[in-house]
Amino acid sequence: MSEPTFTLDGDDVPFTEGQTILQAALGARRYVPYLCFHKDFKPHGSCKVCTVKVNGHHAAGCTTPARAGDVVESQTEELTELRRDLVQFLFTEGNHFCPSCEQSGRCTLQAVGYELGVTQGHYNPLFPTRPLDASHPDVLLELNRCILCELCVRASAQVDRKHVFALSGRGLTKHLVVNAESGRLGDTDLAVEDKAMKVCPVGAILRKRRGFTVPIGERTFDKAPISQVLVAPHEED
Amino acid sequence: MKPDVPEPRKKLRVATTSLAGCFGCHMSLLDIDERLIPLLELIELDASPLTDKKHVGPCDLGIIEGGVCNADNVHVLRAFRQQCKILVAMGACAVNGGLPAQRNHLDVRDCLQTVYLTGLGVERGFIPNDPELPLPLAQVHPLHDVVKIDYFLPGCPPSADAIWSFLNDLIAGRTPQLGHGLIHYD
Numbered sequence: 001m002s003e004p005t006f007t008l009d010g011d012d013v014p015f016t017e018g019q020t021i022l023q024a025a026l027g028a029r030r031y032v033p034y035l036c037f038h039k040d041f042k043p044h045g046s047c048k049v050c051t052v053k054v055n056g057h058h059a060a061g062c063t064t065p066a067r068a069g070d071v072v073e074s075q076t077e078e079l080t081e082l083r084r085d086l087v088q089f090l091f092t093e094g095n096h097f098c099p100s101c102e103q104s105g106r107c108t109l110q111a112v113g114y115e116l117g118v119t120q121g122h123y124n125p126l127f128p129t130r131p132l133d134a135s136h137p138d139v140l141l142e143l144n145r146c147i148l149c150e151l152c153v154r155a156s157a158q159v160d161r162k163h164v165f166a167l168s169g170r171g172l173t174k175h176l177v178v179n180a181e182s183g184r185l186g187d188t189d190l191a192v193e194d195k196a197m198k199v200c201p202v203g204a205i206l207r208k209r210r211g212f213t214v215p216i217g218e219r220t221f222d223k224a225p226i227s228q229v230l231v232a233p234h235e236e237d
Numbered sequence: 238m239k240p241d242v243p244e245p246r247k248k249l250r251v252a253t254t255s256l257a258g259c260f261g262c263h264m265s266l267l268d269i270d271e272r273l274i275p276l277l278e279l280i281e282l283d284a285s286p287l288t289d290k291k292h293v294g295p296c297d298l299g300i301i302e303g304g305v306c307n308a309d310n311v312h313v314l315r316a317f318r319q320q321c322k323i324l325v326a327m328g329a330c331a332v333n334g335g336l337p338a339q340r341n342h343l344d345v346r347d348c349l350q351t352v353y354l355t356g357l358g359v360e361r362g363f364i365p366n367d368p369e370l371p372l373p374l375a376q377v378h379p380l381h382d383v384v385k386i387d388y389f390l391p392g393c394p395p396s397a398d399a400i401w402s403f404l405n406d407l408i409a410g411r412t413p414q415l416g417h418g419l420i421h422y423d
Contacts, residue, residue: 098422099393114420120389129342225417
């Protein structure tokens with residue numbers, strides 16, 4: 001029996017039972033923009049950047065199961081506009097100053113912005129006041145850049161089995177918290193080898209003394225756009 | 238190198254200014270090097286740090302570097318908006334406040350006191366208060382917080398190639414498109 005397929009922007013994409021649309025698309029080397037998805041974790045469906053149209057209805061590509069015969073649209077002006085909006089919300093809700101960020105050039109948020117042609121924040125920036133936690137000897141926690149994707153939360157719970165991170169609060173007050181009585185990263189057992197250290201798509205969880213090691217022009221997304229890189233750089237580290 | 242555009246009937250009048258910026262974007266504009274010569278066949282400069290004309294007149298295109306950090310910036314930005322048919326935010330600071338906006342979570346008084354009174358190495362300091370000095374705003378704003386901006390050219394600074402491509406598109410009447418390698422936030 002031949003593999004079941006659905007169509008993505010008119011092309012057949014094969015999938016195996018249980019795969020979601022995003023998993024099947026990436027498996028077929030077809031890029032769909034995303035931020036909170038990671039191949040090693042259960043899909044989460046929170047950032048909505050991977051929103052596609054399935055048989056004419058909006059759905060998160062990372063959580064919607066692939067079904068034979070479905071007609072999926074991704075690279076349309078309508079969906080690109082929607083994704084641009086989501087990315088602009090993230091840029092204006094946090095404090096994202098790329099020129100002074102260690103993650104610049106290998107940041108997924110930035111690369112998705114480039115991919116979508118985002119040249120500005122569009123919305124009025126909120127400039128929130130968020131703390132910086134440098135208490136850990138090897139790790140810097142820069143919450144100004146956190147986009148609440150929960151990849152570190154999932155990595156720490158599901159892979160490291162340490163439960164170092166969690167989200168707290170609702171709406172605009174939602175924020176990343178650290179599982180220590182003091183609330184400080186230095187009082188947790190987070191180690192640089194942990195999976196939670198390797199999945200941050202932005203510059204929120206950084207290894208100390210490792211900033212700006214790759215010169216401008218040679219960084220991951222200097223060399224190729226994210227649609228070609230497909231695999232986020234932090235997964236290769 | 239001739240730009241890939243038809244000859245315009247008359248030169249576009251262009252004004253530029255730097256608000257809360259470092260002039261890095263203007264340096265990057267000059268960095269288009271010999272392409273400045275064909276560019277100057279297509280445009281003429283009005284108010285600009287390059288002409289030293291201080292007040293902006295009617296223009297086709299206004300290019301603004303830097304964000305809005307004080308009362309004078311607001312005044313200049315509004316004058317540019319009034320006089321320019323098309324207004325462009327050039328560089329990270331114009332687009333999102335950039336480095337100066339990193340003071341936004343601090344109190345202005347604390348900032349001034351630290352810089353002019355209590356900072357390391359400051360002796361007999363005082364906070365400048367000459368009436369000619371524009372007052373700082375409580376926060377640094379991107380340009381689109383204050384006036385309508387038509388186009389954004391991000392980068393710190395945007396590369397000379399990005400500026401060249403952007404200007405060629407605008408002069409030819411196309412919506413500027415920055416592809417891979419030209420669109421940068423840093």
